[in-house]
Amino acid sequence: MMTLDTPSSSSSSSSSLLISRKDAHIVMGYLHYERMKLAIKLARYALDHNETPVACIFIHEPTNSVIAYGLNATNHSLTGVAHAEFMGIEQIKNLVGPHHLMDFFKDVVLYVTVEPCIMCASALKQLNIKKVVFGCANERFGGNGTVLHINKDKALLNAPSLPKAESASYEAIPGILRKEAIMLLRYFYVRENKSAVTPRNKAERNLDKETFPDLIWSTYIDRETFIQEFGSAQSIHYENNSDLMSFNDDIDWSLIETPWDDIVEDLNEKCQSFNMIQRKKSKLETV
Amino acid sequence: MVKKVNNPLKIDFQKCIIEGRLQQILPKHITSEPELINIWTIDINPQDSKYFIAFIRRNIKETDPISLLHLKRIQKNPNDKSLLKLILCSVEYIADREDIIKLLESIEKKTPNGNVEKIQYTNLNKDLKVPKEPPITRELINEWSKKFWPMVWNGNPNDQILNDYIIDMDSIRGKLDIISKQSQSLAKSNEIPVVSLFVNPLDPLNHILSIDQRNSTSGCQLDHSIMNGIKKVAEDEVKRRKLEQEAKESNNYREKTYLCLNFDVYTTHEPCSMCSMALIHSRIKRLIFIKPMEVTGSLRPESGHGYCMHANKNLNSKYEVFQWIGDEYPVGSVENYTCC
Ligand SMILES: [Zn+2]
Ligand SMILES: [Zn+2]
Numbered sequence: 001m002m003t004l005d006t007p008s009s010s011s012s013s014s015s016s017l018l019i020s021r022k023d024a025h026i027v028m029g030y031l032h033y034e035r036m037k038l039a040i041k042l043a044r045y046a047l048d049h050n051e052t053p054v055a056c057i058f059i060h061e062p063t064n065s066v067i068a069y070g071l072n073a074t075n076h077s078l079t080g081v082a083h084a085e086f087m088g089i090e091q092i093k094n095l096v097g098p099h100h101l102m103d104f105f106k107d108v109v110l111y112v113t114v115e116p117c118i119m120c121a122s123a124l125k126q127l128n129i130k131k132v133v134f135g136c137a138n139e140r141f142g143g144n145g146t147v148l149h150i151n152k153d154k155a156l157l158n159a160p161s162l163p164k165a166e167s168a169s170y171e172a173i174p175g176i177l178r179k180e181a182i183m184l185l186r187y188f189y190v191r192e193n194k195s196a197v198t199p200r201n202k203a204e205r206n207l208d209k210e211t212f213p214d215l216i217w218s219t220y221i222d223r224e225t226f227i228q229e230f231g232s233a234q235s236i237h238y239e240n241n242s243d244l245m246s247f248n249d250d251i252d253w254s255l256i257e258t259p260w261d262d263i264v265e266d267l268n269e270k271c272q273s274f275n276m277i278q279r280k281k282s283k284l285e286t287v
Numbered sequence: 288m289v290k291k292v293n294n295p296l297k298i299d300f301q302k303c304i305i306e307g308r309l310q311q312i313l314p315k316h317i318t319s320e321p322e323l324i325n326i327w328t329i330d331i332n333p334q335d336s337k338y339f340i341a342f343i344r345r346n347i348k349e350t351d352p353i354s355l356l357h358l359k360r361i362q363k364n365p366n367d368k369s370l371l372k373l374i375l376c377s378v379e380y381i382a383d384r385e386d387i388i389k390l391l392e393s394i395e396k397k398t399p400n401g402n403v404e405k406i407q408y409t410n411l412n413k414d415l416k417v418p419k420e421p422p423i424t425r426e427l428i429n430e431w432s433k434k435f436w437p438m439v440w441n442g443n444p445n446d447q448i449l450n451d452y453i454i455d456m457d458s459i460r461g462k463l464d465i466i467s468k469q470s471q472s473l474a475k476s477n478e479i480p481v482v483s484l485f486v487n488p489l490d491p492l493n494h495i496l497s498i499d500q501r502n503s504t505s506g507c508q509l510d511h512s513i514m515n516g517i518k519k520v521a522e523d524e525v526k527r528r529k530l531e532q533e534a535k536e537s538n539n540y541r542e543k544t545y546l547c548l549n550f551d552v553y554t555t556h557e558p559c560s561m562c563s564m565a566l567i568h569s570r571i572k573r574l575i576f577i578k579p580m581e582v583t584g585s586l587r588p589e590s591g592h593g594y595c596m597h598a599n600k601n602l603n604s605k606y607e608v609f610q611w612i613g614d615e616y617p618v619g620s621v622e623n624y625t626c627c
Contacts, residue, residue, distance in 0.1 A: 078521040080546045080568035081514070089509070098507035118596070119568060122561035123509050126626055140603060141564070147601045148594060150560055155583045155591050159624040161508075 025231030029244065032133055035059055035111045036176040038066065038267065040135070041260040043113045043184050046071040048259050053184035056084045056112035057267065058092060061130060063277070066270040067108070068092045084112065085120040089127065095275060102128045102161065109133060113181040115174065118143035121150035125168050132172040135181030137213075144172035145220040173229055174220045178243060179212055179251045187256075209251075214241040291450050300446050304612070306456055309575070311449060312608040314595035315588045321418035321431060322600070324353060327375040327387055328415050329408040330364055338396045338406055339373055346390070352603070353377035357421035357444070359437040370409075374436075378413050387411065420444070452607070459575060460615075462486065462553045465496070467577070467616035470555045473498065480619025481627045483512040483554040485520055488572075489542055495519050499627070511627060513554060513562035517569050520547050547571050555618040557584035557610075559626035563596035566606060573607040578618050583626045 035057060042055035051072050058068040070087030074080055088110070089101075096104045105127040110116075113135040116124060121143025124132060132144060132151065143150040156168040190207045217226055217238045226238045237244055291298075296305055303311040331339060343360065355374060364370040381387055394406045417436045422428055423443045432438045441447060466482040474480040481499040497516035500506035524544045531540060547569035556578045558566070563585040566574060574597065576586070584590030586597055586608050597608045621627065 078524050078544075078546070079517055080570065081517055081565045089507075093507050098505055101507050117564065117568075119561050119564035122559065122564065122626075126508055126559075126561065141567075143560075143564070147599075148560075153560075153592050155560065155626065156624065158582070 023231060023233075025229070025233075029230055029234075031064075032111075032173070032176045035066075036113070036133065036135060037255060038069075038263070039111045039113050040177050040180050040184070040255055041263045042069055042071055042267065043181070044256055044258070045260050045263050047184055047188055048261075051075050053188050054084050054112070054114045056088055056110055058088045059109045059111065060274065061107050061109050063274070065274040065277075066267060067095060067274050068271060069264075069267045081119065083117065083120050085110065085116055085124065089123065091271065095271075095278065105129045111176070113177070113184065114138050115142040115144050115146055115172070117141035118148055118150055121148075121172075125151055125153075125156065125170065128162055128168050129170050131170055133176055134172060134174055135176055136178045136185070137174065137219075145174070171225055172220055173225075174217065175215050175243060177252070177255075178215060180256050182212060183209070183251065183256055215243055216241050291446070294450055296452075296454055296456075298449050300443070300449060303445065303449060305449070305452065305454055305609075308456075308611055308613045309454065309459075309609040310612045311445075312586050312595070312597070312610055313445070313588075314593075314598050314600075321422065321435075322420065323416040323435070324419045325378040325413045326355070326415050326417055327378060327381065327411065327413050329373055329375060329391070330367070330370045330410040331373055331406075331408050333369075333371050335396065335406055335408075336361055336371055336373070338394055342394050343375070347376045347380070351376045351380040353379055353419060355417075357438050357441070358417055359439060362437055374415075374417075384411070459553075459611075462494070462551075463575070463577065463611055463616045465494075466553055466555050467618055469496065469498065470618040474619025478502065479621060479625070481512045481554070481556050481621065482618075483516045483552060485516045485547065486551040486553070487520070487544060487547075488549045488551075489544060495523065509561065511559065511562050513552070513558050513627075514565055516552070517547060517565055520544070520550070520569075545570075551575070554627075556580055556621060556627035557586055557590055559583045560585040560591070560594060560596065561626065563594070567596065567602055567604055570604065571606050573609070575609045575611060577611050577616055578620075579610060580621075580623065580625070580627055582623050 038057050039055050042057070043053040046055055047053040052074065055071040056069065057066055059065065060067045068088040068091035070084035070089075070091070072084045073082040073087065076082075092104065092108070093101060108129055109131045110124065110129060111133050115134045115136065115138035116132060117138055118141055134144065137146045139146060141147060151170050151172050153169075156162060159168065162168050186207055221229075223235070223238055227235055230244060234244055297307065298305050299307075303313065305311070340360070355377065358374060360374050362372050364372045375387065381390070388411070391408060391411075392405065395403050396406050398404055415436065418431055418438070421438065421441070421444050422431060423445065425440055428438050428440050462484055466484050469482045470480040473482070479499040479502055483497050485495040485497070487493070487495075495516060497512045497519055499512045500510040500515055501508055503510070528543070547566075549570070549572040551573045552566065552571050552575075554574065554576045557576045557580040558574075559580075574586070579587055579590055581590055585594040587610070588595055596602070597606045
């Protein structure tokens, strides 16, 4: 099993992966799953700390490094806008400085367990993020296709702050560890509803471990993007609105039923080692 | 609910303008095809209807997320004239058959000899489809009543909405004056002249003023005035709760501020998609803006992609929006691609 480690060790492990698996799409798919696993573990951590199980990690793509992470804090903070994405953005702001965010974000990919809401989708767009990868749809507020298509809209088309026209629009790839993300949300709602006065309906009261809504790929990406991302061998899933099989044929129960108490510490270490490399690099540049 | 003729405000119901200044911002409705929803119905004996009506008033009317006030609650059963057909609630409110049955079991009636007994009903189902919202013309209401279920004509529903707005023109003018002056002074010093003001209904005299800080030393691309205001409201509430804790003897306790629940927000420029959605998350009551943003605005149907974020029917919560259409309150200008 490949794990995401410090940038130096991860580059060697991903190149050995390239040799053992010839199909670049499999490598990409594998990377997507490995990175999303970290986000899922963090979401499970949030669940164990009485927060909505939504979490994310930010990857600096050129170095394949974790640079920031976030979990939802809307219950603990007193605002309705303390979403996981904003916590990560704040960390990156501390890393590169507030005025270099856009230049930095063009190399950043976000892995988030639940589709960003309209507010976060817009924030990520204004920061010129490279790409978003998410687990399950955000049925109520999704801003990457479910409710609105903020990532593809033309509101920033003429902004001179962006390197080139249209570069602010980004692809948002759904479906990575989707069922795991849905199950974590179900755990949360079942728990919430136990304390509710009037039971709303059965589906919310009893934990459903079997049925999942279809994944309507075309709501989020076109066929071409799908094939670019996952290869034509998988395209049957685009047609069938089904989950990708090779990595995700069954739910990874151990991933979502284990409390990952050390995950925050792990992620802090990963972020710090990227931070050190950044500092060394900028020192070299100034010498 | 005041009668239209008694409303002291001058309202143009055709153009949806209050006092010649406040333009109500609404999505463009396509109302000829109604959005249909399923509702729970039962058949009952006519003499029991009063118990059901009382029950609905007590347990359902206020809590059902779908207002069914545009529908006649009780009708003669078309198949059996001796029975009445009654609308209980929306399926969105209660989805489960068992839950409905449990709820109905709680209805009791007193018989003439003083006994309490359970009430009878038949034919519980959720097959009936009805329009989720009333149409805006009388012609449509007749058509829909025939097609789906008898409906009540209360006039153009938006007329009632306009009439029911609680508007204090003097207070609004005062707030707009504050943000307008602040905006002009920012423009003079070459700052981004976008300003917002948050008014807490629990503490209306201590408004919170916030400005756009994306160009400040510690600010980033996302530090729009609305986002800054929302954060400031939370910070102030944290401080207030701490002070309240410390001064336990004092008796000026106040209800806790929850998010920006029922706040009025005043802003110089029409907000972007991030900010307009942040206001949904924050549960504000009303936003008034001065300058429309044609490319990046997310409230007017003519702005940007016509998101009408405050009244988007795919989002389950809403806020009121007005644009001030007078020229009394000038604001600094920003480039049209700027997200505000
Ligand atoms: Zn969000
Ligand atoms: Zn904004």
